[in-house]
Amino acid sequence: MAQEKLLLIPGPSPVVPRILDVLARPTVSHVGPDMVHDLKEACENLKEIVFCESGEPFIISGAGTLSMEMALLNTVGPGDRVLVLSQGYFGDRMAQICAAFGLAHDVLESAWGRSVTPGELDARLKAKNYNVVVCTHVDTSTGACAPQVLEKTGALFIVDGVCATGGVAERMDDWGIDVVLTAAQKCLGAPPGLAILVLSELAMEKRRSLASVPAYYADLLRWLPIMREPSKYFSTPCVNEIRAFAEATRIVLDEGLEERFERHDLHAEAIRAGLAALGFTFFTDPRFMASTLSVVRYPEGVDDQAFRAGLSENGVVVAGGLASTAGRVFRMGHMGNLTSADVRFAVDAVERTLAGLGRKIAPGSGRTAVENILKS
Ligand code: PMP
Numbered sequence: 001m002a003q004e005k006l007l008l009i010p011g012p013s014p015v016v017p018r019i020l021d022v023l024a025r026p027t028v029s030h031v032g033p034d035m036v037h038d039l040k041e042a043c044e045n046l047k048e049i050v051f052c053e054s055g056e057p058f059i060i061s062g063a064g065t066l067s068m069e070m071a072l073l074n075t076v077g078p079g080d081r082v083l084v085l086s087q088g089y090f091g092d093r094m095a096q097i098c099a100a101f102g103l104a105h106d107v108l109e110s111a112w113g114r115s116v117t118p119g120e121l122d123a124r125l126k127a128k129n130y131n132v133v134v135c136t137h138v139d140t141s142t143g144a145c146a147p148q149v150l151e152k153t154g155a156l157f158i159v160d161g162v163c164a165t166g167g168v169a170e171r172m173d174d175w176g177i178d179v180v181l182t183a184a185q186k187c188l189g190a191p192p193g194l195a196i197l198v199l200s201e202l203a204m205e206k207r208r209s210l211a212s213v214p215a216y217y218a219d220l221l222r223w224l225p226i227m228r229e230p231s232k233y234f235s236t237p238c239v240n241e242i243r244a245f246a247e248a249t250r251i252v253l254d255e256g257l258e259e260r261f262e263r264h265d266l267h268a269e270a271i272r273a274g275l276a277a278l279g280f281t282f283f284t285d286p287r288f289m290a291s292t293l294s295v296v297r298y299p300e301g302v303d304d305q306a307f308r309a310g311l312s313e314n315g316v317v318v319a320g321g322l323a324s325t326a327g328r329v330f331r332m333g334h335m336g337n338l339t340s341a342d343v344r345f346a347v348d349a350v351e352r353t354l355a356g357l358g359r360k361i362a363p364g365s366g367r368t369a370v371e372n373i374l375k376s
């Protein structure tokens with residue numbers, strides 16, 4: 001078997017052995033006691049992770065895109081208008097889903113690398129009535145974070161937390177978020193395979209007020225009885241994945257939420273210090289940089305393909321840029337259950353890769369910058 005590499009793409013993130021061990025357990029009945037126990041616990045833990053006291057959690061086979069679709073289809077009715085705040089590729093996907101289902105919507109776009117400011121949002125909400133506002137918390141294409149718009153807007157507020165939940169705070173109750181939609185494979189550290197949502201009471205009321213939704217599997221009212229009592233059947237869940245996800249949520253809560261958010265901040269700072277010391281710069285406007293990934297510009301003369309192939313040889317896998325940034329940047333995820341040892345290994349591997357490409361760098365300069373942050 002090929003040597004295992006450190007997976008630092010912006011999701012999926014590396015899955016730690018404690019979670020892999022649960023994934024590898026024998027498959028149990030999807031309506032039996034082990035599954036009932038784990039799904040119930042995962043649901044409770046999930047609410048705690050997004051600071052939601054009285055909402056409804058949903059954990060369903062699928063991926064982030066299904067949770068985006070479910071969030072929209074279950075809250076937007078005839079006559080409603082949606083405002084999509086798009087700061088990149090995944091905001092645009094929200095608009096595409098609206099278009100696919102004929103949901104009336106406008107897009108408030110911000111340039112790649114930044115996000116909408118509260119002032120811009122206020123102005124738009126004053127100019128026109130919206131029933132639902134959708135925002136990408138961290139857009140994985142640009143590394144930009146939109147924390148400043150997580151406030152009461154008067155409309156139902158949907159947050160795409162796929163690249164944030166469990167790594168960056170999402171305080172549903174305090175910030176008036178009505179839906180957090182997310183997936184298992186990024187900051188929560190589980191393998192891919194789940195669409196995950198938490199709906200506030202208001203969002204659930206909205207679903208109940210809709211006579212029907214243009215969905216069957218994606219209709220949350222079909223799933224509600226199962227999430228409350230997993231011994232009931234609607235559609236066979238991915239038993240092993242859900243049990244592994246339950247373990248992932250235990251790891252999150254064992255670490256402590258605030259500690260976990262701080263670790264994400266620290267690792268982002270250390271990696272960026274290391275990369276800057278090696279001559280890289282960053283694509284994202286510093287005011288909006290998320291702690292879950294870095295979108296990194298190459299120094300003059302470093303070729304994207306050669307760099308990423310070399311880095312992979314040195315044991316670290318990163319992703320290329322999306323859309324117009326392709327070839328100009330690489331994207332490095334630093335989310336989930338990453339350790340300081342991983343951070344050190346990653347920056348050392350970048351340094352070895354640059355040396356292999358013939359760049360002149362003072363040996364150890366990346367590592368020194370990393371240590372300065374990790375030890376501060
Ligand atoms: N939203 C964001 C912010 C994402 O980063 C992604 C995946 N990279 C998605 C939605 C879609 O998730 P999935 O690939 O699991 O369908």
